[in-house]
Amino acid sequence: MESANVVDHQHGQKLAVASDPSLAEVSEENRLKAEQLKDEGNELFKQGHYEQAVELYSQAIDWNPSVAAYYANRSFAYLRFELFGSALEDASKAVKLDPKYLKGYYRRAAAQMALGRLKQALKDFETVAKRVPGDKDAALKLSECQKLLRQRQFEWAIRCEEKNSSAFDGLEPDGIVVEESYTGPQLLNGQVTAAFMEELRACFQQQKSLHRKFVVQILTQIRQIFLRAPSMVDVTVPDKCKFTICGDIHGQYYDLCNIFKLNGEPSEENPYLFNGDFVDRGSFSMECIMTLFGYKLLYPDHFFLARGNHETDNMNSIYGFRGEVKAKYNEQAYQLFTEVFNLLPLSHLINRKVLVMHGGLFSQPDVTLEDIRSIERNRQPPDSGLMCEILWSDPQQQLGLRPSKRGVAFEFGPDVTENFCKTNDVAYVVRSHEVKPEGYEVAHGGRCITVFSAPNYCDTIGNLGALINIRGDDLTPKFVTFAAVPHPNVAAMSYASSMFRMLGG
Structure with missing residues (x-):
């Protein structure tokens, strides 16, 4: 794994100022310091300390803002705690710094996917596939993204055609057959009771499943409750x-x-x-x-x-x-x-x-x-x-x-x-x-x-x-x-x- 960026830090030594900091001359001492911070950030990332990893990647960038991998690693850390906008910004910076750096495109594609932008993600996968035409991993990711986009477009078309219909239409949960082999919790006359909840909790604790019939019955009933609810619910606590x-x-x-x-x-x-x-x-x-x-x-x-x-x-x-x-x-x-x-x-x-x-x-x-x-x-x-x-x-x-x-x-x-x-x-x-x-x-x-x-x-x-x-x-x-x-x-x-x-x- 490489590295990343984000906060302002005070160092004993300042980098030269340029209109684009990534174009400033970087001393060998600064390069070594940045690499050390990147390595420390990677260790924190492996331990799941993503925010601390971001801090160190950011410091690495302060010392040497010209390394695409630092931004890509920080992008990866941002993805882990759902800061998709920052992840996208850093990945784009990595790509700008080094258009040949493939991980930058992958990080940007991940951020685009998380934001629901599959078409933009697909462009990055296409770019990687063109850069490394014989790479099986790149081809697989391109193919998977194409499948996801086709699926999304198909589902969207179906929704547009059926926008006034509901998945609950024609559903008859009472008619779903419960097999004799099923020994889990069952609704009493179709209703949730305290005894049912106790059985359900025990069932789930034992990693067993609730029968589909009762899942559908519960969803059908809960839908009716929420259909009647307002967007803001007033709660009175005595x-x-x-x-x-x-x-x-x-x-x-x-x-x-x-x-x-x-x-x-x-x-x-x-x-x-x-x-x-x-x-x-x-x-x-x-x-x-x-x-x-x-x-x-x-x-x-x-x-x-x-x-x-x-x-x-x-x-x-x-x-x-x-x-x-x-x-x-x-x-x-x-x-x-x-x-x-x-x-x-x-x-x-x-x-x-x-x-x-x-x-x-x-x-x-x-x-x-x-x-x-x-x-x-x-x-x-x-x-x-x-x-x-x-x-x-x-x-x-x-x-x-x-x-x-x-x-x-x-x-x-x-x-x-x-x-x-x-x-x-x-x-x-x-x-x-x-x-x-x-x-x-x-x-x-x-x-x-x-x-x-x-x-x-x-x-x-x-x-x-x-x-x-x-x-x-x-x-x-x-x-x-x-x-x-x-x-x-x-x-x-x-x-x-x-x-x-x-x-x-």
């Missing part, structure tokens, strides 16, 4: 009653079970809100989503679910949920999930004072709660606008706004948060969407809180998970942190797109 907010779960089923062990099983007396990104990355997404949907059916007024940026078709097709559903059930089941995900609420307002949404705030000033309530959500998210930003935006320390390093939406400063809270008479906002070393982060003077509930994210990051407890009469957040628990030997990203895994994403 005085002295506890309410729990959890962040990203990302297919880490055994850590989800640990949350219930630590914080209590869901019930009418112990309500929960899970704030998006239930699936992808981790390889037990099916178990996570069926558990969460089951509790939503059991406690519809005391168990809440919000959409994340990973409850979307592009993310699911790359990061594993689609592959997992197809492996454990079939493509039709995946299409049912896609329709249900489109209906998930985008935000929750607790006691009229705490706004919870997956991503963050908005590029337009003076967005109101009524504007959020009015978002038409039953679709795949667009590339801009309120729906995109509520799923994708992140906070930043600087004032104002800037385009996100993710390549989608924006980063918003403390002034943006303060203005939003004052405009809408909100005490603070809670969001998820970002890994934090301690599982949570309090920013913007306490007005913006991040909570992330997938510890040791992707089996490599080493972060803690966290959840938030509040009370109806005291909305001050209380944080509970926890470490990852063991899980069966199925690695994260096992079901991810084979094409994306080829590129190391």
Whole structure:
């Protein structure tokens, strides 16, 4: 592996200034220092410390900005924590510095794929194939990208033809036959019960599957609940009653079970809100989503679910949920999930004072709660606008706004948060969407809180998970942190797109 870039660093020695820093003369001493930093960055990358690797790659670039591999390696690290915009920028810089450097094209293709831009990714694969016409690996990647693009275009054409139809049309879940050999949990008269949830949890713990009939029945019922739900759900927490907010779960089923062990099983007396990104990355997404949907059916007024940026078709097709559903059930089941995900609420307002949404705030000033309530959500998210930003935006320390390093939406400063809270008479906002070393982060003077509930994210990051407890009469957040628990030997990203895994994403 090579190397990468990103922050401003102070060195004892400055590089010569040029209109393009990559054209400045670099001393042998600086070259050696840059190589040392690159090597140290590579070791951190291998250990899963991607942010620290970015820091060292960035320092390597400061010492010697003329090496394409440094940018390509930093691009690779950015890909690992979903900063696709920065990954794309660095890969493009690598290609500009050295048009013959093939890894630059591969990194750029991976970033384009992650952003759903298959046509642009295909151009990079075509470039590599022309440069090395006899290379089997290059030809394979080109062929796989062509297949993915054809599949995407075919699916798009089908959707356009059937835009008024539903995968649920004509579906008769009660008619699906349950084989006599099946010994797993069964719905009683088609309904989720507490006993069923207990059996389901035990079934999943033992790595067994829920029969397809009951999956379809649950999806059919949950769809009806979300069809009736608004884009912003008002939640009332009575005085002295506890309410729990959890962040990203990302297919880490055994850590989800640990949350219930630590914080209590869901019930009418112990309500929960899970704030998006239930699936992808981790390889037990099916178990996570069926558990969460089951509790939503059991406690519809005391168990809440919000959409994340990973409850979307592009993310699911790359990061594993689609592959997992197809492996454990079939493509039709995946299409049912896609329709249900489109209906998930985008935000929750607790006691009229705490706004919870997956991503963050908005590029337009003076967005109101009524504007959020009015978002038409039953679709795949667009590339801009309120729906995109509520799923994708992140906070930043600087004032104002800037385009996100993710390549989608924006980063918003403390002034943006303060203005939003004052405009809408909100005490603070809670969001998820970002890994934090301690599982949570309090920013913007306490007005913006991040909570992330997938510890040791992707089996490599080493972060803690966290959840938030509040009370109806005291909305001050209380944080509970926890470490990852063991899980069966199925690695994260096992079901991810084979094409994306080829590129190391």
